[in-house]
Amino acid sequence: MDFDAVLLAPRRAAAVAQGYWLDRTINDELDQAVATCPDRPALTAVRVETGEVTRFTYAEMARLADRIAVGLTRLGVGKNDIVALQLPNWWQFTLTYLACSRIGAVLNPMMHIFRERELSFMLQHGEAKVVIVPKVFRGFDFEAMLDGLKPQLPALQHVVVVGAVDADGQPAAHSFEALLTVPEWEKSPDAQAVLTRNRPSADDITQLIYTSGTTGEPKGVMHSANTVFSNIVPYARRLQLGAGDTVLMASPMAHQTGFMYGLLMPIILKSHVVLQDIWDAKKGIELINAEQVAFTMASTPFLTDLTNTVQAAHTSVPSLKTFLCAGAPIPTALVEQARAVLGVKIVSAWGMSENGAVTTTRLDDPDERAFNTDGCPLPGVELKVVDVEGRELPPGQAGKLMVRACSNFGGYLKRPQLNGTDADGWFDTGDLARMDDHGYIRITGRSKDVIIRGGENIPVIEIENLLYRHPAVALASVVPYPDERMGERACAVVVTKPGQALTFDEMVAYMKAQKVAMQYIPEKLLVQESLPSTASGKIQKFKLREMLAEMTRQVQA
Structure with a gap:
């Protein structure tokens, strides 16, 4: 295979000079x-079904x-x-x-x-x-x-x-x-x-991983040892991980989370990793305690399961120091519950297959940062938020999130026209975000997920966060559906907690009580048994959009 990783060579000299590319494999x-x-x-692998x-x-x-x-x-x-x-x-x-x-x-x-x-x-x-x-x-x-x-x-x-x-x-x-x-x-x-x-060499391609498909057809992301190492090393330092810290990895290693922080990181640290092939919270607790696990990383549902199971079983996980949560916003109530029940530090993070973790909160940050932000850049990472014309926006204003990082990928295999990287090395993440005065970001949506209702942009992530806070809601996603007059309207698609229910009128009343502008309140509610998602917990909104569009066509027919 000839790899067209055209994004590597132009930044090699600077990345080596700055100490980010270590030329190690x-x-x-x-x-x-x-x-x-x-x-x-080095490695303990557990098959849950067979023991x-x-x-x-x-x-x-x-x-x-x-x-x-x-x-x-x-x-x-x-x-x-x-x-x-x-x-x-x-x-x-x-x-x-x-x-x-x-x-x-x-x-x-x-x-x-x-x-x-x-x-x-x-x-x-x-x-x-x-x-x-x-x-x-x-x-x-x-x-x-x-x-x-x-x-x-x-x-x-x-x-x-x-x-x-x-x-x-x-x-x-x-x-x-x-x-x-x-x-x-x-x-x-x-x-x-x-x-x-x-x-x-450290510049040769070592991994080809296809994007998880939250927006449609996957693209083949090419990484070298230099790109992945330049992410893992500062990541581990920020989280104060070392050779004595056992890692539990129950997130799939076929996803970038598991591959980088469950396969590569423990070897770089010379530490011990415990692999769990099927997520089961009771088994996770058993492994944490038996193997003295200090760190794990997974999406929000894993944290919810672990917290609820520890609480219900009246047990504890005293060795666990840090749970890094990524892939979806962390509800405020969950952080508070997890801190009280597990006694661990909850770290929020955001990243992509194209660059690994880009931002994390810090261990000494107040807990509020974990549910109010997606963290600040790791060393070697630059961020900016720009408008549609590419002009950098001031703090507090939402726009397109651009990343220039030592860990940025080498390009998409056979599709350099889709690399989304300008001559100065800035990669268009496809996400919308705002940045505060301290450099912490909050993802506000995907650029493809923007809902423009009659010319008014709906703050999708903020509405979803409010839905997550409703006592009856377990999962929530806000997606557009076509409307002849307004162009688009918003639909809330939710999964309720066991034994709970939510009606449209109850949702509207709740939103009004939260002082949400009327034009931002979803105009449909769809309650489902589950939401389509990737294995890492990311909701596949394109599938929800397709479903709603088909429902609209059937009604019009």
């Missing part, structure tokens, strides 16, 4: 860990990564080839990435919730040579799905299946075990040459 970090702390716990627990020290992890790396070359994988991976948070995920890095291959992580439509696009666009899937996860047969897709994918040479067995119950010939982990490939005469001749 995960190979350097793993080799250092083996040299300095080979017997330290299986697998543990690795740094030496064991490096040894097996080398074995898998040589095995991949036996499948024809070489430098800059794409290895696609559709696995939950299993140890095979981490080890496959480390193996790819040994031989200069590029990992394309794909969410385990994806099915034929998403996979056929990503595997064709990325020209994956190998794809690795589970045989079965949560009752779904991934092998059968890939067997059906393979004839449509001319670049795909191998489908490797974790847990596939033959008629005798032994690892099948195409299994991950038979191809990559059982043969002692690292003892082959050519193993050392294989493991060293194509080691990537």
Whole structure:
């Protein structure tokens, strides 16, 4: 694969001179860990459904990564080839990435919730040579799905299946075990040459990750070791994380959250990570206490579940120091409840696949910052809020959020025309935000999610935040629907809490009691059992817009 990561070279000299690009790769970090702390716990992977627990020290992890790396070359994988991976948070995920890095291959992580439509696009666009899937996860047969897709994918040479067995119950010939982990490939005469001749530089592409699809067709985001490391290092410093801090990662590693802070960060810190493949709050509490977890990062529903379960079980999580919450606004009541019940610091953050975490609140910030803002920039990150003409706006005014960061991606694969980055390196995030006098931002919506009702912009995020504060509301999203007279009107789509209900009249009365301007109050209410979302908890508003548009067409017909 030829990677058109055109956004990297122009900023290399400045990023190196400023100390943000360290010219280190995960190979350097793993080799250092083996040299300095080979017997330290590195990875504990827990399968919730089976109870299986697998543990690795740094030496064991490096040894097996080398074995898998040589095995991949036996499948024809070489430098800059794409290895696609559709696995939950299993140890095979981490080890496959480390193996790819040994031989200069590029990992394309794909969410385990994806099915034929998403996979056929990503595997064709990325020209994956190998794809690795589970045989079965949560009752779904991934092998059968890939067997059906393979004839449509001319670049795909191998489908490797974790847990596939033959008629005798032994690892099948195409299994991950038979191809990559059982043969002692690292003892082959050519193993050392294989493991060293194509080691990537810190500017080579190391990850191809497709955007999560909150706005439609995904785009392939290209990252180098320099871009991801320049985010992880200041992130860990701000959160005061070190080698002694065990990390729990229950957010999918196929999402940037899990990949950067559950796979890469622990190795950079030389710390211990605990992987949980299916989120279950009771199991999470058990792991936090058993493994003395100090830090975790996930979206708001995870924090809600953890807080409610700890409270209901009259238990505690004394080792947990920090819960970083991202992906959706954190309701005020939840921060207050979590602080009281869990005794942890709640940190708010905002970021994208294109640049990792961009902003976070600080550990010494008052709690109010976690629910009133999305944080301030990490070191190496510049932000500005501009109007439609590109003019920078003063504090307090909402506009387009632009980011110039050491961690900005290298571009979208095969789509440089969509890179959204100007000659000065400013990336258009597609988000709307306002910035306060202290440099803290608040995301106010997506540029595509703006609702313009009769020429008046509706403050979508503010209305959603008010809905979240209603005692009956568990999830909320405000989206437009077409209107002949006004152009657009707003509809509130909500999921109510168990045993609760909400009517349109009750919503309007509540909004009026909150002193909301009449033109900002949603003119429809739709109560649903669930909202379409990505695995990281981001609501897919484009699907809600499509649903409302279709409902409007049916009514008009």
